[in-house]
Amino acid sequence: MSVSELTLLVLRLGFLLMLWLFIFGIVYALRSDLFGQRVRKQQQDAAASAPPIAFAAAVPTPVPAATLPPAGASATALTEQLTGRPAAPPARSGPERATATNATRLVITSGPKSGTEFPLTSDSVTIGRSGDSSLVIRDDYTSTHHARLMLWNEEWMIQDLDSTNGTFLNGSRLAVPTPVPLNTPVKIGATSFELRR
Amino acid sequence: MMPPSNSRGTATDTAQRPQGAKPGRVRRLHLPQKLRNLELFLLLIACGINAASVVLVQLGALGRIDTTLVLLGAGLSVLVLCLHVVLRVVARDADPFILPIASLLNGIGIAMIYRIDIANNDAGWESAAVRQTVWSALAIACGIAVVLVIRNHRVLFRYTYVAGFIAVVLLLLPLVPGLGREVSGARVWIGIGSFATFQPGEIAKIALAVFFAGYLVRNRDSLSMVGKRLLGMRFPRLRDLGPILVVWALSMSVIIFQRDLGTALLYFGLFLVMLYVATGRLSWVLLGMTLFLGGALIASQTLQYVNGRFTNWLDALNPDVYGASGGSYQLVQGLFGLAKGGLIGTGLGQGRPDITPVPQSDYIIASLGEELGLAGLFAILALYLLFVARGFRIGFAGNDDFGKLLGVGLSFVVALQCFIVIGGVTRVIPLTGLTTPFLAAGGSSLVANWIIAALLLRLSDTLRNQPRLVV
Numbered sequence: 237m238s239v240s241e242l243t244l245l246v247l248r249l250g251f252l253l254m255l256w257l258f259i260f261g262i263v264y265a266l267r268s269d270l271f272g273q274r275v276r277k278q279q280q281d282a283a284a285s286a287p288p289i290a291f292a293a294a295v296p297t298p299v300p301a302a303t304l305p306p307a308g309a310s311a312t313a314l315t316e317q318l319t320g321r322p323a324a325p326p327a328r329s330g331p332e333r334a335t336a337t338n339a340t341r342l343v344i345t346s347g348p349k350s351g352t353e354f355p356l357t358s359d360s361v362t363i364g365r366s367g368d369s370s371l372v373i374r375d376d377y378t379s380t381h382h383a384r385l386m387l388w389n390e391e392w393m394i395q396d397l398d399s400t401n402g403t404f405l406n407g408s409r410l411a412v413p414t415p416v417p418l419n420t421p422v423k424i425g426a427t428s429f430e431l432r433r
Numbered sequence: 434m435m436p437p438s439n440s441r442g443t444a445t446d447t448a449q450r451p452q453g454a455k456p457g458r459v460r461r462l463h464l465p466q467k468l469r470n471l472e473l474f475l476l477l478i479a480c481g482i483n484a485a486s487v488v489l490v491q492l493g494a495l496g497r498i499d500t501t502l503v504l505l506g507a508g509l510s511v512l513v514l515c516l517h518v519v520l521r522v523v524a525r526d527a528d529p530f531i532l533p534i535a536s537l538l539n540g541i542g543i544a545m546i547y548r549i550d551i552a553n554n555d556a557g558w559e560s561a562a563v564r565q566t567v568w569s570a571l572a573i574a575c576g577i578a579v580v581l582v583i584r585n586h587r588v589l590f591r592y593t594y595v596a597g598f599i600a601v602v603l604l605l606l607p608l609v610p611g612l613g614r615e616v617s618g619a620r621v622w623i624g625i626g627s628f629a630t631f632q633p634g635e636i637a638k639i640a641l642a643v644f645f646a647g648y649l650v651r652n653r654d655s656l657s658m659v660g661k662r663l664l665g666m667r668f669p670r671l672r673d674l675g676p677i678l679v680v681w682a683l684s685m686s687v688i689i690f691q692r693d694l695g696t697a698l699l700y701f702g703l704f705l706v707m708l709y710v711a712t713g714r715l716s717w718v719l720l721g722m723t724l725f726l727g728g729a730l731i732a733s734q735t736l737q738y739v740n741g742r743f744t745n746w747l748d749a750l751n752p753d754v755y756g757a758s759g760g761s762y763q764l765v766q767g768l769f770g771l772a773k774g775g776l777i778g779t780g781l782g783q784g785r786p787d788i789t790p791v792p793q794s795d796y797i798i799a800s801l802g803e804e805l806g807l808a809g810l811f812a813i814l815a816l817y818l819l820f821v822a823r824g825f826r827i828g829f830a831g832n833d834d835f836g837k838l839l840g841v842g843l844s845f846v847v848a849l850q851c852f853i854v855i856g857g858v859t860r861v862i863p864l865t866g867l868t869t870p871f872l873a874a875g876g877s878s879l880v881a882n883w884i885i886a887a888l889l890l891r892l893s894d895t896l897r898n899q900p901r902l903v904v
Contacts, residue, residue: 244493248780251489252805254482255812258537261478262530262819265471269826349904360832368830368896372903381829427904 268367331417334392334431339418342371342385347427356431360386363424364397377401377425385416385431392416392431401425469521472529476517479533480510483540486781490548493782508566509540512573519577520890523584526897527890528827534820535871535886539569539879541813542872544781545793545800552787561793561874568876575880576887586892590835593647600640603633604683608690619693619866634687634696635868635881638703638846639888645704646838648676649711657712668716677717680704681724688732694739695853695865701725702849707842711834746863763790767799767858771810778806793874795866798858813872814855821848827893840892843885 332338342354342361354361354371362369364382373382379399386393395413396403403410404423421428484506491499513536520527547562555561583589589596607613607620614622614630624630649656656673684697705721732739744754745761749768754760766789773779786792786800793800802810824844831837847870854873857864868878 244780244783247489247492249777251482251485251781252777252808252812254478254485255805255809258475258478258482258533259812259815259819261475262534265475266530266819344904347904349902352902352904354902362830362832366830370832370901372901374904 331420334416334418336387336390336392338433339392339431341432342429343432344427344429345421346423347373347375347425349427354429356392358387360384364399371429373425373427375425375427378427382424383410386413388413394422399424404428466521466525468526468529469517472520472532473517475529475533476513476536479537479540480506480513482537483509483544486541486544487547489781490544490551491782493780494548494551495782506540506543509536509543509569512570516573516577516580519580524580524890524894526894528823528893530819530823531886531889531893534816534823535883538813538816538820538871541801542797542869542874543569545786545797545804545872546874548782548804549787549793549800551782552785564876565874565879568879569883571876572879572883576883579884579887580891583888583891585895586836586839586888587833587895589643589839590647590650593644593651596640596647597644600637600644601683603637603640604687604691606633620691621693621696632875632877634691634693635877636884638699639843639881639884641700641703642707642839642842642846645707646835646842649707649838650834652676653711656708656717657714668720669714674720677704677708677721677724681721681728684725685728685732688728688739689736692736692738693866694729694732694742694863695857695867698725698853698865699846699849699867703842703846706845706849707838710828710841711838742863742865746860749860763796764858764860764864766790767796768860770799770803771859774803774806774810776807778802778804778809780804794868795854795864795873796858797869797873798855801872814851817848817851817870820844821851823893824889827889827896831892831896836892836895840889843888847882847885 336358339356342356344350344352344354359370361371362381362384363371363373363378364380365372365374365378366380369381379397379401381397382399383397383403384395386395392415393413394403394405394410394416396410405414405416406420407423416422416431419430419432421430484503487503487506488498491497513532516532520532543562543565546565547560550556550560550562606623609623612623613620614624616622616630621632621634622630623633656669656676680701684701687693687697687700701721705718705725708717708721709715729739733743734740741759745764748754749761749764751761755762755765770784770786770789773784778784781804784800784803786796786803789796789799798810798813801813805812821844824840824847828837828840828844831840850867850870853862853865854867854869856862857867868875870878870882
């Protein structure tokens with residue numbers, strides 16, 4: 237049996253086509269990696285969007301988010317309220333820093349899932365819209381790889397991964413990796429969270 | 434002995450796991466294994482393409498379909514499906530693209546080697562394609578063993594210095610009299626009797642990646658934090674230059690004693706990239722490249738074989754160089770083959786890749802380029818690109834420093850090896866003998882690359898298997 241030239245030509249073009257289809261199949265399956273995760277439509281109230289952190293107190297939640305002071309309260313007052321002892325002089329030392337030993341959980345304080353807790357281990361916590369982040373936040377304001385919480389010398393630091401809309405620690409936008417104090421809101425997109433004991 | 438950031442992770446990992454993984458476990462009972470199903474789908478397509486390539490080789494070279502080699506294609510498919518089933522059980526969340534890409538490259542490699550066998554009239558145990566299939570079986574078995582034995586990549590962190598020791602021993606093995614073999618000038622092989630030759634340097638690159646990752650996680654602070662600023666870059670202190678000088682000396686000794694330029698470049702490049710990723714400082718890369726280029730220039734002036742490589746590269750089409758013994762004949766034949774292939778190639782089994790010396794190992798890229806053309810060669814390069822991109826992605830998304838560095842190191846070593854070989858064949862850089870990962874005939878290379886694939890699968894599984902919360 238012999239095969240005609242034409243059949244061979246068709247077969248070899250078909251083979252190249254199959255190779256490329258395989259590659260484009262993989263690229264299609266990877267599209268969220270290449271073009272970013274799709275934004276999930278949130279409930280209308282969340283679409284009104286990004287409630288300032290101070291309003292977290294108004295959201296009924298199972299966690300003691302109500303202990304949050306109204307807007308403008310200083311972070312020292314917060315520590316005082318929570319620990320029950322007078323805070324250190326406000327000049328140099330702010331609230332107690334979150335370390336590997338004193339912070340055990342991350343609590344969402346505002347946004348659609350407020351009240352949810354997330355256990356902290358010694359691993360870093362990646363935050364972003366991408367499906368393999370530890371804390372996946374799917375809203376319009378979050379970047380695919382937005383920020384990262386990590387332990388540096390036993391102390392929790394937050395690092396903004398060059399996100400579009402920024403990461404806010406206690407209201408100010410992060411430029412460099414910054415230590416996270418306990419019970420201080422970190423805001424990413426429409427969600428804010430705190431590190432707690 | 435462990436740095437602060439990792440000590441807790443290693444010590445309490447098992448204790449924390451059940452608590453952290455609980456929500457995930459419950460969820461998985463209800464959800465189908467989406468990632469594994471995607472992998473199976475892609476794997477079946479890859480096996481189909483592999484079978485098609487063998488059939489096309491037979492149609493093109495023999496003009497008929499022969500059933501003998503169907504066994505080869507089927508054997509590889511069964512093996513990769515075994516690995517897939519193992520992943521379903523022990524690494525459910527592993528990356529779904531690595532296995533299909535590696536299988537496809539391996540299968541195309543076997544088809545091409547089989548095509549060269551037909552041209553050389555090799556059959557049975559003489560046939561390189563049969564041996565390549567047996568080696569693939571062994572390599573995939575090694576991969577399965579790695580996935581089964583290493584349940585968490587952090588285990589490797591404990592064996593950092595053991596890995597470094599193993600790497601040095603493997604590198605030195607070919608120099609042991611009676612055990613080492615010299616093949617076409619390079620002393621990088623070991624053999625027992627006349628049978629079973631092996632290139633221990635291929636395995637050494639994995640051990641080196643583990644060692645570099647562990648070492649840099651432990652010591653990177655002293656390598657990155659201190660030093661003088663000069664020209665807008667922070668240069669390291671003299672006393673911190675120890676590690677880079679040791680690795681440099683190691684790769685220079687590979688050039689001098691084993692006469693293997695490519696392997697030296699591979700090891701040094703691996704160290705440099707991992708150092709850069711660990712410290713984030715460009716000054717290390719500049720320093721390292723200056724060191725290596727300086728060393729290579731001196732070697733090209735003093736060592737005969739390195740000098741010959743440079744002449745062949747710069748003056749390849751000169752008739753004197755072309756005709757000389759050890760000249761550029763092979764390189765230019767490869768280029769002619771690539772030119773003959775054109776845009777869509779001569780078709781599998783219809784070119785003459787066997788004219789080039791060693792068309793099934795070092796020159797498999799030229800053989801594939803001739804028969805599949807530019808379109809096919811770019812498809813193969815795209816497969817490598819995707820493989821390496823997945824590795825970097827795993828490293829990027831990792832949440833422990835050791836895993837990050839290991840992922841980047843392992844995938845970069847594949848990328849660099851591709852660059853050295855394909856760059857050499859296409860005359861971008863001087864030609865050095867290295868194997869094209871997964872494609873080229875050669876057992877040690879296959880074993881090493883399947884172990885790399887298995888380690889990347891394990892890394893990606895640990896990565897997705899962490900506690901997570903979706904808002």
